[in-house]
Amino acid sequence: MTLVTLIISLVLLTGCNKFLNIKTYTQNNYFLNKYIIQNKIYHWNNLIKAAAHQYNIDEKLIKAIIYAESSGNPYAKSHSNAIGLMQIKPSSAGAEIYRINGKKGQPSVQSLYNPKININIGTAYISLLQKKNYWV
Template structure:
């Protein structure tokens, strides 16, 4: 076999592998959804894009309900207990017991309510919302006020906290992926 034929065969094999990997089935395998009903229900209740909820959960816990961070954030959406207590009061939620952050339904409701709160505060700007979900709205508002960061997606590299900068990039990446793979809307 001549080298040009060999190159053509290799190119054909590579193109076939690419086409095989670039199918909806493979993408859904790479970006699965767990707790879909709970996510869709919370997204409808609080008017939050379900793709954003998915991206936050994937980034925060990888869909693990028992995840606890070094800082003490709990559950699917990695909510700090103090923040959760405030949200439960603000949203008039009624947890069954004091382990409610481990309950996927309650954790998703609390996290989604908080995303809605941040979306309202930042006038629907998803990039600012994601930054505030990670660093806190006080920090993000401070960065915006002092012009350390202008809040735009194009200037994520200006976010003063490295952890928040990487978090925003990761959540936006997953948000884009989930939007391209799954087609469900708020009704």
């Protein structure tokens, strides 16, 4: 009796449900389309366009990052203290862009809540990563 129980337990624990004729159905419903994304971030179109032109980055990439990181909320803050639309960490991406631009220190948390500053630093950082070949 215990041997049979052990075998059945092992089959169930290893996920071999094909032996038991159990079918699992998973369905993911994603209700995202380009219109939902555009409506969420339309407030920032002019800032995105200017930053994309300045740093030669595709606008769609910037919009995708903004939507993925903050859903267009300029006051978003992560548990790791990434701030704003593009979720910039002052001590890493912010400090790196400041250093490249000849500034000392790092951007303040308050300044990263400003969409213009946040998009500018985020796009500059994307450009930096592309130049370093971190992204292809």
